[in-house]
Amino acid sequence: MASPTLLPLPVVPFLVLLCFSPACAAGRVAVSVYYETLCPFCSGFIVNDLARIFHNGVSSIVDLRLVPFGNGRVSVDGSITCQHGEGECQLNAIEACAIRLWPDPVILTPVLNSSSIYVNVLFEQHFPFIHCVEHLALTRKWDAWQSCFQDTGLSSEPVIDCYNSGYGRQLELKYAAETNALQPPHQFVPWVAVNGKLLADDYMNFEAYICSAYDGELPEACKGKHLAIAEHTRASRGDKVCLASKIMS
Numbered sequence: 650m651a652s653p654t655l656l657p658l659p660v661v662p663f664l665v666l667l668c669f670s671p672a673c674a675a676g677r678v679a680v681s682v683y684y685e686t687l688c689p690f691c692s693g694f695i696v697n698d699l700a701r702i703f704h705n706g707v708s709s710i711v712d713l714r715l716v717p718f719g720n721g722r723v724s725v726d727g728s729i730t731c732q733h734g735e736g737e738c739q740l741n742a743i744e745a746c747a748i749r750l751w752p753d754p755v756i757l758t759p760v761l762n763s764s765s766i767y768v769n770v771l772f773e774q775h776f777p778f779i780h781c782v783e784h785l786a787l788t789r790k791w792d793a794w795q796s797c798f799q800d801t802g803l804s805s806e807p808v809i810d811c812y813n814s815g816y817g818r819q820l821e822l823k824y825a826a827e828t829n830a831l832q833p834p835h836q837f838v839p840w841v842a843v844n845g846k847l848l849a850d851d852y853m854n855f856e857a858y859i860c861s862a863y864d865g866e867l868p869e870a871c872k873g874k875h876l877a878i879a880e881h882t883r884a885s886r887g888d889k890v891c892l893a894s895k896i897m898s
């Protein structure tokens with residue numbers, strides 16, 4: 650009989666290598682954002698709020714998952730309808746393709762500079778691209794989404810191929826299944842989960858939830874935030890959200 654202890658052996662050094670940062674040792678906080686590309690409150694949340702964590706250091710303790718499907722509907726024949734029309738379905742699939750192709754939101758890598766000092770260099774992955782598209786959506790210029798490849802340095806070809814081949818649609822069907830299986834069901838977007846806890850209309854306080862969910866040493870930006878989950882940013886329902894029951898197309 651094979652010894653069960655043989656199996657995990659090659660895995661152990663690999664895990665040790667991967668887990669060298671304090672954030673890794675303490676276990677990053679899982680943040681999932683369920684959204685749709687043309688809901689202005691989703692765009693605003695991504696551009697103005699979520700983007701902040703990549704500047705203030707909170708992103709170092711976060712595993713961010715973006716799930717671009719939102720309030721879309723899948724019919725029995727498998728066709729997808731989106732709350733803000735066909736353009737939203739297209740952009741949802743485009744963003745899904747970018748996430749699939751560059752699975753990390755950003756990559757911070759220590760690189761030796763010319764004074765032989767390690768400095769963190771940011772390699773742009775899917776988040777800056779999505780930020781760019783959502784910024785255009787906020788200003789109603791989302792038709793120009795292809796300019797975001799140039800703006801962020803990501804190559805357009807794999808994304809366009811992913812979309813044209815129908816793979817983006819496949820990804821959307823997976824996101825639809827995940828979104829529709831949420832318990833309790835999502836009532837609106839943006840719908841944010843921090844370590845599985847659904848924030849509902851308190852989503853604007855997501856940073857406070859992240860900071861209080863984290864066991865390790867907190868980034869500077871967390872100071873004070875984990876103590877007071879403020880009431881004043883609470884979204885009033887129907888005001889700062891796109892409701893799941895309203896199909897506008």
Ligand SMILES: *[C@@H]1O[C@H](CO)[C@@H](O)[C@H](O)[C@H]1NC(C)=O
Pocket residue numbers: 762763764765766767768
């Ligand atoms: C290397 O990084 C250090 C720390 O950020 C900085 O003080 C130094 O000026 C950098 N050197 C060069 C040549 O950029």
